[in-house]
Amino acid sequence: xxSAYIEISxxxxxxxxxxxxxxxxxxKTENWIASMSYLDYSLNFIFNESIFKKSxxxxxxxxxxxxxxxxxxxxxxxxxxxxxxxxxxxxxKNVHLNDSDxxxxxxxxxxxxxxxxxxxxxxxxxxxxxxFKLYNFKYNxxxxxxxxxxxxxxxxxxxxxxxYIAQFSNHNSLTLMGVFNDIWSS
Numbered sequence: 001x002x003s004a005y006i007e008i009s010x011x012x013x014x015x016x017x018x019x020x021x022x023x024x025x026x027x028k029t030e031n032w033i034a035s036m037s038y039l040d041y042s043l044n045f046i047f048n049e050s051i052f053k054k055s056x057x058x059x060x061x062x063x064x065x066x067x068x069x070x071x072x073x074x075x076x077x078x079x080x081x082x083x084x085x086x087x088x089x090x091x092x093k094n095v096h097l098n099d100s101d102x103x104x105x106x107x108x109x110x111x112x113x114x115x116x117x118x119x120x121x122x123x124x125x126x127x128x129x130x131x132f133k134l135y136n137f138k139y140n141x142x143x144x145x146x147x148x149x150x151x152x153x154x155x156x157x158x159x160x161x162x163x164y165i166a167q168f169s170n171h172n173s174l175t176l177m178g179v180f181n182d183i184w185s186s
Contacts, residue, residue, distance in 0.1 A: 015063060017070045024066070032061070038074060041081075045070060047116040062121070068135045069116050076174050077111075083176050084141055084166035085109035091164070091179045109164065113142040136171045 013024045013032070022034040022045070030049045035042065047066070049059045073080070088109050118138040125131055142163045167177040 013061075013063060015067055017067055018074060022070070030059075038077065041077065041111055043073075043111065044113045045073075045116070046113060051116065051118060065119060065121060065135060066116070069119070069137050069139070072135075072137060072170055073114055073139075076170075079174055080141060080166075080168060081111055083174070084111065084143055084168075084179075087166055087176055087179050088143055088164045107145055107147040109143040110146050111141055112144045112163070113140075115140045115142070136169065138167070138169045138171075138177070140165045140167050 011026045024032045024034040033046045120136040122134045164181045169175045
């Protein structure tokens with residue numbers, strides 16, 4: 001695993017994770033955002049600096065923790081994609097159970113945005129009294145529906161509905177905590 005902190009500024013941070021450079025930029029709000037391409041995915045990582053709050057106005061972002069989170073996500077990317085999209089499809093079936101106007105579109109739910117919303121960092125010691133850190137993350141993964149090619153165009157169209165969010169944790173391995181959108185939750 002190759003990682004390095006490349007450059008730090010008050011408005012951006014460059015880090016390298018798995019030989020990919022990510023540039024986190026601070027938005028107008030307290031959100032930090034970075035994008036990267038990995039396999040066939042375009043991933044957008046986001047977190048609000050307030051989760052690192054030390055006092056009312058002081059933030060100390062733990063970039064090592066951010067690196068660990070991105071590594072966790074990439075290591076579990078295919079599982080997150082499968083669990084999230086499958087759960088959203090089941091969720092849709094339940095939401096639209098008695099909806100006579102609903103018609104299932106042909107396509108797939110794809111990962112778009114990953115938001116770190118909470119974490120816990122704990123220092124522990126092994127049997128030889130060597131220190132190691134345990135990281136637990138709670139994060140939302142936004143999925144957008146991409147309609148399958150219907151023969152009319154060469155590329156898939158984005159489905160114009162609102163996104164679905166699957167909430168995950170790594171507390172007990174990879175755990176799906178729930179699925180929701182702006183209207184329904186499960």
